[in-house]
Amino acid sequence: MEYQEFLKKNKDDMIFALQKVVRCSSEEGEPFVAPDGQTYPFGQGVQDALETVLEMGREMGFAVKNVDNYGGHIDFPGSGDKIMGILGHLDVVPAGDGWQHEPYGGEIEEGRLYGRGTSDDKGPVIACLFAMKALKEAGYQPKATIRLILGLDEETHWKGMEYYFARERKPDWGFTPDADFPLINGEKGMLVFDLAKKFARTSGEGLVLRSLSGGIAPNSVPDSCRAVLNASGPQQGEIYEEIRAKAAAYKEESGHALKIRGMGKSLELISAGKASHGAKPEDGLNAISVMMDFLGRLSFVNEDVNDFISFYNRHLGFCLNGETAGIGFCDEKSGRLVLNVGMAEIGPEAGKLVINIRYPVSNVAEDIYAGLKPVLDRYEIGLIKREEKPTVYIDVNDPLVQTLLSIYREHSGDCESQPQVIGGGTYAKAAPHIIAYGGMFPGDEDRMHQRDEYIDLKRYEQMAAIYADAIYKLSAEEYEV
Numbered sequence: 292m293e294y295q296e297f298l299k300k301n302k303d304d305m306i307f308a309l310q311k312v313v314r315c316s317s318e319e320g321e322p323f324v325a326p327d328g329q330t331y332p333f334g335q336g337v338q339d340a341l342e343t344v345l346e347m348g349r350e351m352g353f354a355v356k357n358v359d360n361y362g363g364h365i366d367f368p369g370s371g372d373k374i375m376g377i378l379g380h381l382d383v384v385p386a387g388d389g390w391q392h393e394p395y396g397g398e399i400e401e402g403r404l405y406g407r408g409t410s411d412d413k414g415p416v417i418a419c420l421f422a423m424k425a426l427k428e429a430g431y432q433p434k435a436t437i438r439l440i441l442g443l444d445e446e447t448h449w450k451g452m453e454y455y456f457a458r459e460r461k462p463d464w465g466f467t468p469d470a471d472f473p474l475i476n477g478e479k480g481m482l483v484f485d486l487a488k489k490f491a492r493t494s495g496e497g498l499v500l501r502s503l504s505g506g507i508a509p510n511s512v513p514d515s516c517r518a519v520l521n522a523s524g525p526q527q528g529e530i531y532e533e534i535r536a537k538a539a540a541y542k543e544e545s546g547h548a549l550k551i552r553g554m555g556k557s558l559e560l561i562s563a564g565k566a567s568h569g570a571k572p573e574d575g576l577n578a579i580s581v582m583m584d585f586l587g588r589l590s591f592v593n594e595d596v597n598d599f600i601s602f603y604n605r606h607l608g609f610c611l612n613g614e615t616a617g618i619g620f621c622d623e624k625s626g627r628l629v630l631n632v633g634m635a636e637i638g639p640e641a642g643k644l645v646i647n648i649r650y651p652v653s654n655v656a657e658d659i660y661a662g663l664k665p666v667l668d669r670y671e672i673g674l675i676k677r678e679e680k681p682t683v684y685i686d687v688n689d690p691l692v693q694t695l696l697s698i699y700r701e702h703s704g705d706c707e708s709q710p711q712v713i714g715g716g717t718y719a720k721a722a723p724h725i726i727a728y729g730g731m732f733p734g735d736e737d738r739m740h741q742r743d744e745y746i747d748l749k750r751y752e753q754m755a756a757i758y759a760d761a762i763y764k765l766s767a768e769e770y771e772v
Contacts, residue, residue, distance in 0.1 A: 341381060353365045377419050394407045464691055468730050484678075499523070695765075
């Protein structure tokens with residue numbers, strides 16, 4: 292097909308376009324008002340990414356629209372009254388430290404393009420944009436309007452998509468290129484909430500937890516956690532030596548090492564984990580859980596602090612399915628509940644945990660809150676709701692599922708991989724009859740939300756070819772939902 296030839300001939304332009312977008316540091320920032328009076332609700336970096344991609348669409352000859360800087364779209368008009376949507380996002384989770392490659396450099400090495408957002412979700416978005424351009428250059432005339440919708444806070448609160456759809460029509464069907472191939476026909480429900488406890492004041496000599504902090508986002512597994520301890524009284528030196536000895540024994544027992552150093556009259560502890568997406572915490576190691584596990588072997592002056600640590604280790608800890616917290620739900624369609632402690636902050640007066648839950652498609656949010664209540668009440672811990680996203684499930688025999696599945700199989704030769712239900716939350720939850728479709732291929736290394744995120748350039752070309760056929764099929768006259 293002519294449009295597939297166009298993609299092959301223009302692969303260098305497609306790579307350059309992705310580099311340009313990756314170089315926009317689109318971590319969500321503080322909203323501000325620009326000198327021209329425009330409000331940038333998600334900060335300068337996200338705004339730069341939006342304007343960059345909209346300008347790309349404009350230069351390709353498409354109609355573009357910026358919806359008050361809360362989102363936007365790029366249209367390939369069709370002859371009918373339906374809209375086939377492609378829902379992507381340009382924001383990214385914070386890069387964090389420890390990268391071998393500059394997170395916003397767009398460096399290419401050994402066939403990989405490195406940078407935050409290359410696989411989640413800038414790479415797939417630009418692949419879809421070039422697929423649209425290839426179809427346009429080939430003279431294709433769609434029946435349904437092809438609309439590439441650009442979300443700007445998918446990694447956080449989804450306020451942008453909420454604002455966008457309050458003003459723009461939702462697509463009639465489509466996909467979001469923000470997960471795995473062959474496709475995702477179901478998504479677990481998602482909750483984000485805080486667990487918080489106030490500590491009573493205490494006095495006297497002994498060990499105090501001055502501070503603890505870890506994590507950068509609810510939907511990421513923390514790879515680092517820092518605690519500062521302070522011992523008062525004449526036994527300070529002995530207490531610190533005992534802590535060092537316990538840390539050495541803990542490493543022998545668990546394999547988890549803690550870095551310890553003196554900091555004035557205090558002791559600093561740093562635990563290391565492995566980052567991963569919060570939907571797949573089993574792929575990582577939660578540094579907060581490592582730290583709390585070790586702190587549970589110490590005795591603090593404040594009994595409320597001891598209770599909070601005990602609660603964590605007994606009911607959260609390294610258990611990733613919620614069973615020890617009373618929410619070990621499971622069903623045949625989507626498997627077990629997934630629990631991730633994404634962030635933690637503890638000080639002398641209070642402790643707070645930010646929890647990210649992915650619950651099975653047969654459950655509702657209230658099941659989770661009700662299941663947690665007995666445990667939380669026992670420890671006098673409060674729950675503050677932050678975000679709720681419902682479940683999604685489309686039957687595998689649905690025409691949309693079968694169409695996208697057949698295209699993937701034709702391009703990949705992979706007839707073994709099946710549609711799946713995931714814990715990840717995508718924009719499939721934002722509009723009806725949307726399916727998460729790529730761009731991660733089965734068996735490939737998944738670096739989303741991790742250091743040195745990258746996209747394999749051969750896979751980048753392959754996904755663009757898949758998306759071109761998908762867009763063609765889903766916008767053609769013969770396709771009906």
